[in-house]
């Protein structure tokens with residue numbers, strides 16, 4: 307049994323004031339594997355006070371000092387990659403494939419922020435005036451469970467680069483991952499109070515972060531529903547907010563694309579992180595005339611290449627859902643798809659044979675889906691793909707944009723110029739052409755209800771800075 311009974315405040319692992327206990331449950335077996343003691347409002351206030359004090363001196367550090375802290379952090383994270391990967395697999399059932407990639411991305415993200423910081427212009431001119439970009443203050447960070455440490459690294463390395471102090475509340479379902487990451491930050495030797503980790507519930511620790519007047523900005527990643535609650539609460543003290551929210555990403559296969567090559571990749575895009583990814587390409591838009599061919603290939607890919615099973619196995623593509631509630635949610639959407647009249651191509655309700663103990667869902671594809679159906683409009687957050695036929699390029703663009711979300715999109719075409727022209731017409735924060743790439747320096751964030759603001763690189767750094775113009 308694991309016991310997590312410390313939070314990280316003012317440079318020390320301390321016993322929280324909060325007394326509430328939460329069970330840690332394995333998503334593979336649904337057995338209890340440990341317990342965590344959660345922090346409360348007092349713990350959050352203590353962490354904010356420590357960050358406020360630390361900000362006084364950390365905000366005055368030089369670019370070189372902050373680069374040195376980030377370099378130290380990168381070296382510690384690099385040494386602990388195995389621990390960081392293994393705990394993702396164990397705690398929420400992230401597949402080994404996905405978890406290894408996330409850990410590698412963490413290192414790339416820190417390196418990218420170091421590069422950004424090296425050349426970033428903190429002093430600029432506008433008209434005849436000087437403009438200084440100064441750190442915004444204490445940042446409150448609230449994140450979800452589905453790639454927890456990846457979000458911690460992105461947000462905290464940006465805060466450090468900007469000269470901000472931070473209080474972070476990871477998901478209550480990520481406490482084991484958080485423990486290792488807090489150890490990494492401790493070992494990186496940042497001044498005490500600059501970075502604080504408080505485990506706790508959203509409506510307790512998250513709510514205190516949202517209302518605390520000593521926090522100047524909130525960086526949130528999570529659902530659109532909770533993002534709206536936070537944005538409303540933050541406005542009382544006029545906090546700056548960046549919100550990275552949900553998605554229902556279109557993946558447009560143009561009529562010149564090689565289907566045998568692109569459909570397997572498109573299925574991996576849909577089942578990214580077992581489907582529990584904001585950027586998953588869950589709406590596959592295909593030419594009407596090629597629907598039968600796409601269906602045949604997609605079905606064969608799931609039968610032959612998509613292993614649902616133990617997340618520890620190197621060839622598993624779809625692991626368990628994080629908890630029973632998420633499992634039920636995905637099963638419910640599969641029922642909704644059937645009721646709405648979509649054609650079930652493969653998968654469907656119920657657990658795969660031999661995996662009855664865990665929160666496993668069958669890799670599922672619906673075809674002949676209409677974009678107005680709920681399974682095409684709502685974020686399911688599980689391995690459920692909707693194939694939607696379109697008539698021509700204009701129709702594909704209209705369907706792709708017919709959503710309240712706008713986080714991510716994908717286009718596959720033999721003609722890159724044509725794909726670029728189409729990308730310019732999509733309402734989406736990122737568009738990947740002919741693959742599933744990530745760029746640690748390119749902005750990431752959403753149009754419409756997928757959020758406000760951007761992360762990564764110079765665009766991300768600016769969100770942690772406040773411009774001050776000095777005239778005359």
Ligand code: NAD
Pocket residue numbers: 448449450451452453475476477478506507508509511512513516527528529530531532533535536549550551552553583584685687713756757
């Ligand atoms: P969630 O919104 O339920 O929770 C996210 C965080 O908010 C958690 O730490 C939670 O404890 C906290 N929270 C909950 N209620 C709160 C409140 N009232 N006040 C303050 N904080 C509160 O999301 P989740 O289920 O953990 O994660 C899945 C969601 O995250 C999906 O919608 C997914 O699309 C989204 N997501 C977005 C991105 C992105 O970058 N755009 C990335 C990953 C996940």
